[in-house]
Amino acid sequence: MDVRNLTCIGCPLGCALKVEMENGEVLSVSGNTCKRGDDYARKEVTHPTRIVTSTVAVTGGDIAMVSVKTQNDIPKEKIMDIMKSIEDIKVEAPVHIGDVIVANAADTGVNIIATKDIKKVG
Amino acid sequence: MSSYDIVIIGGGPAGLAAAASAKRNGIDSILILERDSQLGGILNQCIHNGFGLHTFKEELTGPEYAKRFIDQVEELKIEYKLNTMVMDIADDKTITAMNRTDGLFKIEAKAIVLAMGCRERSRGALNIPGFRPAGVYSAGTAQRLVNIEGYMPGREVVILGSGDIGLIMARRMTLEGAKVKVVAELMPFSGGLKRNIVQCLDDFGIPLKLSHTVVDIRGKERLEGITLAEVDNHGKPIPGTEEDYTCDTLLLSCGLIPENELSRGIGVDMNAITSGPSVNESLETSIEGVFACGNVLHVHDLVDFVSEEAAAAGKNAAKYVQNNCTMGEAGKEIPIIATDGVRYTVPKTIHVNRMEDELVVRFRVGAVYKNSYITTYLNDKQIIHRKRPIMAPGEMEEIKLKKSELEAFGGLENITVKIEEA
Numbered sequence: 001m002d003v004r005n006l007t008c009i010g011c012p013l014g015c016a017l018k019v020e021m022e023n024g025e026v027l028s029v030s031g032n033t034c035k036r037g038d039d040y041a042r043k044e045v046t047h048p049t050r051i052v053t054s055t056v057a058v059t060g061g062d063i064a065m066v067s068v069k070t071q072n073d074i075p076k077e078k079i080m081d082i083m084k085s086i087e088d089i090k091v092e093a094p095v096h097i098g099d100v101i102v103a104n105a106a107d108t109g110v111n112i113i114a115t116k117d118i119k120k121v122g
Numbered sequence: 123m124s125s126y127d128i129v130i131i132g133g134g135p136a137g138l139a140a141a142a143s144a145k146r147n148g149i150d151s152i153l154i155l156e157r158d159s160q161l162g163g164i165l166n167q168c169i170h171n172g173f174g175l176h177t178f179k180e181e182l183t184g185p186e187y188a189k190r191f192i193d194q195v196e197e198l199k200i201e202y203k204l205n206t207m208v209m210d211i212a213d214d215k216t217i218t219a220m221n222r223t224d225g226l227f228k229i230e231a232k233a234i235v236l237a238m239g240c241r242e243r244s245r246g247a248l249n250i251p252g253f254r255p256a257g258v259y260s261a262g263t264a265q266r267l268v269n270i271e272g273y274m275p276g277r278e279v280v281i282l283g284s285g286d287i288g289l290i291m292a293r294r295m296t297l298e299g300a301k302v303k304v305v306a307e308l309m310p311f312s313g314g315l316k317r318n319i320v321q322c323l324d325d326f327g328i329p330l331k332l333s334h335t336v337v338d339i340r341g342k343e344r345l346e347g348i349t350l351a352e353v354d355n356h357g358k359p360i361p362g363t364e365e366d367y368t369c370d371t372l373l374l375s376c377g378l379i380p381e382n383e384l385s386r387g388i389g390v391d392m393n394a395i396t397s398g399p400s401v402n403e404s405l406e407t408s409i410e411g412v413f414a415c416g417n418v419l420h421v422h423d424l425v426d427f428v429s430e431e432a433a434a435a436g437k438n439a440a441k442y443v444q445n446n447c448t449m450g451e452a453g454k455e456i457p458i459i460a461t462d463g464v465r466y467t468v469p470k471t472i473h474v475n476r477m478e479d480e481l482v483v484r485f486r487v488g489a490v491y492k493n494s495y496i497t498t499y500l501n502d503k504q505i506i507h508r509k510r511p512i513m514a515p516g517e518m519e520e521i522k523l524k525k526s527e528l529e530a531f532g533g534l535e536n537i538t539v540k541i542e543e544a
Contacts, residue, residue, distance in 0.1 A: 007324070009317040013512040033511070050321065053170050053183055054297060055269050062159070064272040067169035067185050076325065083297050097189055115169065116185035 001027070004045050010036035017041045049073035052082045053115070056101055061093030061118040068101050069115050074108045081106035093120040125230035126201075127151040127443045128436075129217055130237055131208050131384060134163020135425050136416025136432040137237035138191035143436030144235075145198045149443055153229065154195070154202035155219055161195065161202065162188030163239055164262070165425065167269045170290055172317075176426035187425060211388045215411065232447055233411045233439040236385055236399065237432060240378040240417040242287075248376055250282075252339030255346070261287040261375035265294070274298055276371030280348055281305045282336050284312040284319075286423070288375025293322035295373075302326070303367055306334040306350050308357055311490065313377075313516045315423075336372070337364065345370055378421045388412060395466040396420040403469050403477040404438040404449055405431065411447060413439050420468050420484070423518055427484070431468075434478075449476055456534055463487050463494075463541030465515075472537065474528045481523045483539065487513045491541055496521060499538040500531045513541070 001022050008015040013033060019041045020027040029041040043049075051073050055065040074082060085105045095118040102112040127149050130137045133156030141154050160166060165173070168184030175181055178190070195202065206221040217229045242260040259267075259275055265287065267273045277300050281288045284307040292302045305323060310333050312319055323330055331350065337359050338349035352363035380398040390399045390407035398419040399407040406413050415435035416428045442449055453475040458467045467485045491513040498506035498521055506521055513519060521539060528534060 007316060007320055009315075009320050011316070011512065014316040014319075050325070051171050051181070052297075055169060055272065057272060063270060065270060067183060067269060069169075069171060069183055079297070079325070097186060115183040116166070117189065 006041055006044055008032060008037040008040055010034070010040055019045050021045060048076040050076050050079060052079055054083060054086060056086050056114075057090045058095060058118050059090055059092050060120055060122065061095065062121050063116075063118055066091065066095045066101075066118050067115045068112050070105065070108070071111045071113050074106075074110050078106055078108055082108070082112070086112060093118045123216075123228045123230055125151075125232075126153045127231070128153075128233045128235060128439050129229055129231035130154045130235040130436075131211075131217075132156065132163065132237035132239055132416075132418070133158070133161040133202055133204070134237065134239050134416065135165055135188065135191060135428045136239065136418070136435075137163070137235070138188075138195055139429040139432035140235045140237055140413075140415055140436035140439070141200045141202075142191065142194040142198055143433035144440045145200055145436075147437045147440035149440045152200050154200065155206045155208050155217070156202060156204050157207045159205055161192045161204070167262070167266045168290075169269050170294075173425050176424065177429060184425075191429070208384060211384050213388055213409065233413065233442050235432075235435050235439050236382075236407070236412065236414040236418050237416050237435075238381045238384060238418045240421055241381045242374070243377045243379055245374060248282075248374065250336050250339060252336075252348075253341055255339070255341035255344050257341065257345030257370050258339065258372045258374070261285075261291045261373045264291055264371075264373050268294060268298060274300065275373075276300065276345075276369070278303065278369040279371045279373060280336075280350075280367050280369045281373045281375060283307065283375035283377070284314050284330060284332075285375040285377060286314045286318050288373060289314045289318040289322040291373055291375070292328050293326065295371075296326045296328065300371075302328050303369060304329050304331055304350070306331045306336065308333070308335045308353060308376075310355075311514075315516070335359065339372065345372060348372055378417065380418045380421065382418060385414070385418070390414075393420075393466060393470065396468065398468075400470045401468060402455065403472040403481055404441075405435040405469065406438065406442075406449065410449070411439075411442050413442075420466070420486075423516065427518065430482075431484075449473075451475060454534075456528075457536050458483065459536055459538045460485060461538060461540045463489065463491060464539050467539055472523070472528070474525065474534070477523070477525050477528070479525050481525070482520050483523060484518055484520045485539060486515055486518055487541060488515060490514045491543065493544045495542045495544070497540055497542045498523075499540075500528065501533070501535055503531070507542075509544075
């Protein structure tokens with residue numbers, strides 16, 4: 001049996017959660033004070049996901065960088081692959097909020113989109 | 123001299139929401155003065171997500187949240203001046219400002235909304251010993267360099283202070299290839315959200331050392347390293363616990379202070395605990411027609427509440443202008459007493475006759491309280507006794523006061539808000 005210890009992120013209480021697992025199956029969750037802790041622990045030990053936010057260089061814009069995010073959450077272990085996929089990318093101004101910067105980033109099936117408008121200058 | 127009904131100082135989330143609200147409440151002559159080259163304030167560099175859950179029921183990044191309010195200001199055709207620094211506000215509400223196209227100029231205002239936001243506590247204010255090399259930044263400065271200007275401040279990083287900006291920057295620097303060696307926190311608990319501890323530190327294996335501080339900074343030209351030490355319960359370093367770290371960058375995330383040089387210049391009464399102006403139920407300062415909202419008033423944790431508060435300030439400023447520059451019959455000014463764990467309240471006083479049907483009173487507690495009660499008294503009569511499983515200094519709390527209840531109470535002298543432990 002495996003034991004995973006987590007901190008619940010549901011509220012400032014930050015319960016210390018203990019998850020008992022066997023063969024990838026959750027046997028029990030303890031240490032939580034509410035249902036949210038149970039839900040969080042089960043998701044976090046089976047398929048943790050994150051939204052990744054970063055920036056991409058812009059040429060010809062009023063600002064040097066455009067902020068971007070993954071349109072949906074991606075598996076946690078893919079965070080660094082997502083960063084790699086935008087490392088060398090340069091986009092040209094203008095950029096609009098919601099523009100797809102990279103489609104299907106790092107084969108996650110999730111697009112990376114702009115989160116800011118960048119005006120073209122000159 | 124040009125003149126406006128309402129001039130708003132600052133085009134961040136507070137200024138934008140105040141402007142939109144004033145316009146919707148019937149004022150056409152509004153001007154926003156912003157010192158940066160774009161509207162949106164500090165949200166522009168907060169590229170992480172998690173903004174707007176209360177207001178829009180979805181998680182937005184900072185720039186996306188800002189855009190929603192910038193769009194409102196544009197659609198409402200509200201005037202604004204960018205790259206414009208306000209130098210002074212005189213007590214007759216004449217504003218002196220400057221920019222590169224207009225030079226130094228004056229503007230007359232009937233009402234003013236202070237929305238200048240806050241500033242980070244600097245190294246100078248922290249009294250850290252050691253040399254003064256390049257490589258020591260406030261976390262917010264580093265955030266601006268990375269996210270807006272596209273520069274990495276360094277490669278090997280130590281962060282002092284576990285406020286949310288410090289935690290967010292620990293992740294951001296890591297994602298951009300830096301090695302964040304440790305986050306040190308003077309207090310025995312983190313001031314940041316649990317979510318940020320987990321997703322910004324634990325996800326990347328960055329250690330958090332509670333009850334630790336920086337006791338030495340080394341390097342003549344460029345930062346070469348720092349020394350951490352454990353502190354006792356008075357915050358004093360314990361000899362023998364020193365640990366050296368090599369690093370080229372030290373980020374400071376040690377608290378925010380409302381930026382009130384202009385407010386002090388006009389002479390509004392200040393609240394020593396919030397470092398912001400003291401305001402009444404209308405978010406009006408001690409000077410009539412001068413209102414305050416957002417982080418210049420008290421530092422918030424959620425921008426949603428900044429927008430909400432600023433909308434109230436904008437509405438009240440509109441009311442003041444429409445009422446021929448008065449908020450109407452003053453009536454009795456009732457003080458709100460913050461005590462027993464409640465550090466302050468915003469507002470600090472209430473004219474019951476002027477308040478809205480329901481008034482939100484926001485406050486912070488001074489320590490961590492579990493299973494305790496937020497209680498409120500009108501004179502000696504308890505009217506609110508609400509149990510909270512957890513309260514912490516990092517999370518703003520609120521109560522709601524009903525006008526009808528306050529009006530019906532005969533001989534009201536004061537209102538007390540306090541924490542009662544179970």
